[in-house]
Amino acid sequence: MSGAPSLEELKAKVAGSSFYVALRALPPQEREAMFAVYAFCRAVDDIADDQQGARPERAAALASWREDIDALYAGGDPGQAAFLADPVARFGLVREDFHAVIDGMAMDVERDMRWPDAATLDLYCDRVASAVGRLSVRVFGMEEETGIALSRHLGRALQLTNILRDIDEDAAIGRVYLPEEHLVGAGVALISPAEVAADPRVDAAARALAKEAHAHYRAAEAILAARPRGLLIAPRMMAAVYGRILERLEATGWRPPRTRVRVNKAALVWTFMKLRLTS
Numbered sequence: 001m002s003g004a005p006s007l008e009e010l011k012a013k014v015a016g017s018s019f020y021v022a023l024r025a026l027p028p029q030e031r032e033a034m035f036a037v038y039a040f041c042r043a044v045d046d047i048a049d050d051q052q053g054a055r056p057e058r059a060a061a062l063a064s065w066r067e068d069i070d071a072l073y074a075g076g077d078p079g080q081a082a083f084l085a086d087p088v089a090r091f092g093l094v095r096e097d098f099h100a101v102i103d104g105m106a107m108d109v110e111r112d113m114r115w116p117d118a119a120t121l122d123l124y125c126d127r128v129a130s131a132v133g134r135l136s137v138r139v140f141g142m143e144e145e146t147g148i149a150l151s152r153h154l155g156r157a158l159q160l161t162n163i164l165r166d167i168d169e170d171a172a173i174g175r176v177y178l179p180e181e182h183l184v185g186a187g188v189a190l191i192s193p194a195e196v197a198a199d200p201r202v203d204a205a206a207r208a209l210a211k212e213a214h215a216h217y218r219a220a221e222a223i224l225a226a227r228p229r230g231l232l233i234a235p236r237m238m239a240a241v242y243g244r245i246l247e248r249l250e251a252t253g254w255r256p257p258r259t260r261v262r263v264n265k266a267a268l269v270w271t272f273m274k275l276r277l278t279s
């Protein structure tokens with residue numbers, strides 16, 4: 001493993017994310033807090049995805065993050081989590097949400113995820129995405145219950161979209177996040193990640209998962225449409241950007257060979273300006 005990245009390096013990665021435009025729209029303190037939350041996610045995600053590191057080493061790196069988070073909440077030396085002290089204090093971020101994100105990354109470290117059952121995939125999405133949402137909605141100043149409900153749906157919608165976008169990248173590193181039930185239902189033989197990705201019937205499995213993602217987008221949009229308290233432009237932007245990716249994926253389909261779907265910068269800026277006027 002190449003050693004822990006600096007906060008500057010992590011922040012540079014934030015700038016490369018499709019969520020950057022959404023986060024830039026926030027007022028300074030909220031923006032800084034979200035950059036810190038995102039930098040944390042990036043750091044643990046990099047450990048989960050590190051293809052060079054041995055599994056025990058990567059598990060130890062995640063454990064050291066868990067210890068630093070615990071030290072931060074216990075008033076001890078937070079080590080590499082020091083940059084989270086300010087957002088945690090200012091916005092009342094919850095320790096269990098950080099733990100959940102680390103637990104989700106640990107699922108990728110224990111073994112490569114291969115056609116998890118639906119319940120395992122749902123738990124994974126709750127940890128790696130909805131828990132990030134739960135941290136975020138506190139920064140956005142949303143009321144707790146509504147914030148948790150929004151995180152549940154928007155987190156899952158975004159993560160499922162991400163899974164549907166990255167089938168080939170994931171298969172190349174031995175992972176398949178499409179759930180067993182949909183793959184079996186589509187008649188895909190569960191032999192190896194490469195063989196699953198190369199099977200044209202993966203299209204039907206992906207479409208079934210896309211349907212679930214749509215249901216989560218709809219539920220998230222219904223919550224946002226009720227205009228709850230909070231800085232809503234960020235989640236609206238995230239839903240708009242990733243919702244668009246999902247639509248484009250559905251339009252091209254998942255039969256191999258697949259081409260990578262991207263959102264172009266102009267479309268991002270345009271969506272952002274429209275939301276600025278209506279949020």
Ligand SMILES: CC(C)=CCC/C(C)=C/CC/C(C)=C/COP(=O)(O)OP(=O)(O)O
Pocket residue numbers: 016017018019128129130132133134136137150151154155158159162234235238
């Ligand atoms: C309530 C609320 C705010 C919920 C949302 C929570 C949230 C931001 C979840 C992250 C999910 C996700 C697919 C991240 C990919 O990030 P990436 O940087 O790898 O994305 P990219 O590859 O598209 O740039």
